[in-house]
Amino acid sequence: MVNNTKSFLNKIENLIQFAQKSGATQSQIYLLNNDDFSVEVRNGEIQELNKSISANFGIKILVDDKVATASTSDLRDETIERLILNAIKRAQYSEPDEFMRLADFITNDFDADSLEIYDPEIGTIDNNYKIAQALKLEKIAMSDNRIKVSDGAMYGTTVSEVFAANSNGLLGSFRNTSIGGGVHLLAGEDDQMFEEGWWENSIFASKMKSVEEIAAIAVNRVTRLLGAKKIDSGTMPVVMEPNVASSLFGFFASCISGGAVYMHRTFLADKLNEKIAADILNILDNGRLVGGTGTLPFDSDGTPTRLNSIVKDGVLQTYLLGTYSARKLGMKSTGNASGPTNFIISPTEKTQDDLIKSINKGILITSTIGQGTDSTTGDISKGAFGMMIENGELSHPVAEITFSGNLGNILNNIEMIADNPNTSRSVQSPAIKIGEISISGN
Numbered sequence: 001m002v003n004n005t006k007s008f009l010n011k012i013e014n015l016i017q018f019a020q021k022s023g024a025t026q027s028q029i030y031l032l033n034n035d036d037f038s039v040e041v042r043n044g045e046i047q048e049l050n051k052s053i054s055a056n057f058g059i060k061i062l063v064d065d066k067v068a069t070a071s072t073s074d075l076r077d078e079t080i081e082r083l084i085l086n087a088i089k090r091a092q093y094s095e096p097d098e099f100m101r102l103a104d105f106i107t108n109d110f111d112a113d114s115l116e117i118y119d120p121e122i123g124t125i126d127n128n129y130k131i132a133q134a135l136k137l138e139k140i141a142m143s144d145n146r147i148k149v150s151d152g153a154m155y156g157t158t159v160s161e162v163f164a165a166n167s168n169g170l171l172g173s174f175r176n177t178s179i180g181g182g183v184h185l186l187a188g189e190d191d192q193m194f195e196e197g198w199w200e201n202s203i204f205a206s207k208m209k210s211v212e213e214i215a216a217i218a219v220n221r222v223t224r225l226l227g228a229k230k231i232d233s234g235t236m237p238v239v240m241e242p243n244v245a246s247s248l249f250g251f252f253a254s255c256i257s258g259g260a261v262y263m264h265r266t267f268l269a270d271k272l273n274e275k276i277a278a279d280i281l282n283i284l285d286n287g288r289l290v291g292g293t294g295t296l297p298f299d300s301d302g303t304p305t306r307l308n309s310i311v312k313d314g315v316l317q318t319y320l321l322g323t324y325s326a327r328k329l330g331m332k333s334t335g336n337a338s339g340p341t342n343f344i345i346s347p348t349e350k351t352q353d354d355l356i357k358s359i360n361k362g363i364l365i366t367s368t369i370g371q372g373t374d375s376t377t378g379d380i381s382k383g384a385f386g387m388m389i390e391n392g393e394l395s396h397p398v399a400e401i402t403f404s405g406n407l408g409n410i411l412n413n414i415e416m417i418a419d420n421p422n423t424s425r426s427v428q429s430p431a432i433k434i435g436e437i438s439i440s441g442n
Contacts, residue, residue, distance in 0.1 A: 032160065
């Protein structure tokens with residue numbers, strides 16, 4: 001991807017001026033350029049290969065408090081100007097909404113380079129190398145004779161450029177990159193077949209895990225389920241591995257999004273500054289984490305991202321707010337119009353083994369199936385796999401179980417937090433111990 005930062009910034013700045021002269025009260029433009037490559041292989045053959053260089057131009061026009069939007073992949077000025085004029089006309093027929101006004105100007109000094117979310121090397125990696133990596137990843141995983149079927153290996157890269165401007169003075173841009181690979185496997189026989197896999201990603205090519213490491217993790221995750229037994233239903237303590245805990249906290253993040261709160265589609269509406277979790281729980285959302293997967297200099301409103309304390313000692317400190325939801329709630333934006341950034345559950349000095357050793361009889365949940373969540377009530381019900389814990393040690397794998405409960409109760413029942421978050425994810429949770437949860441088995 002050729003870096004034309006200055007010319008693109010000039011382009012969108014000129015188009016903002018055109019919109020204002022043409023009758024817009026306020027206007028905002030977003031331009032996203034993507035250079036994507038991904039390959040999926042199965043049984044040593046390429047199943048799917050995607051290579052695309054795309055551009056998406058997003059326009060938001062306000063006439064008084066009436067709004068219209070438009071988008072195009074055609075970057076010619078005449079096309080965009082025509083869309084702007086059309087949006088100005090359409091805006092006049094929309095319902096007024098005083099909260100739709102653009103974000104107030106704060107700064108254009110985003111210091112994006114210091115955030116270390118762009119690796120120029122990724123844009124130079126040969127596509128044949130990526131194909132070879134996917135094939136190699138699958139081959140290594142399938143070399144273990146316990147693996148019966150490959151459900152596919154993937155490898156890919158993305159290079160993105162974001163440009164934003166609005167009539168309140170916003171003018172900014174940033175670049176980011178990602179490289180990732182993973183494999184999904186099946187192991188076992190007949191009615192004892194299990195699916196598992198692993199995916200790794202990185203902003204920097206030099207920090208990407210090798211295909212040997214990814215294959216080893218994936219093989220271990222699926223083969224440790226071999227010989228799984230059903231267990232009796234009951235209420236018991238569980239340890240959630242980091243990937244499972246991260247999924248749980250991803251659900252929590254959706255429950256504190258500003259949109260869910262002002263529409264009263266979350267059980268956590270009206271819970272601000274109240275105790276919603278165990279004292280041990282502390283959560284940060286850090287949009288400016290150096291090298292973070294979810295790091296952004298500014299959100300989709302153009303508001304600078306920042307470090308937000310979400311939960312402190314079990315007390316809910318803030319919701320995740322963009323400009324619109326903040327105004328609807330009479331609050332201020334937290335720089336989260338694009339959603340959570342790096343959602344970080346603070347680790348402790350305990351190891352995952354410490355959590356396991358603290359349990360006489362319970363389950364280590366290693367993966368879950370299905371969505372099974374309701375933000376309005378906080379209810380959760382998911383199929384799960386894992387390992388039985390007996391007398392503080394892992395004994396045998398378990399399958400065909402369902403764990404269920406209410407997120408509010410689960411958060412309040414967190415008894416221990418480990419030291420092992422996966423920092424390559426945007427939701428970063430260590431393993432957690434839940435004091436008790438309902439398990440459905442036999």
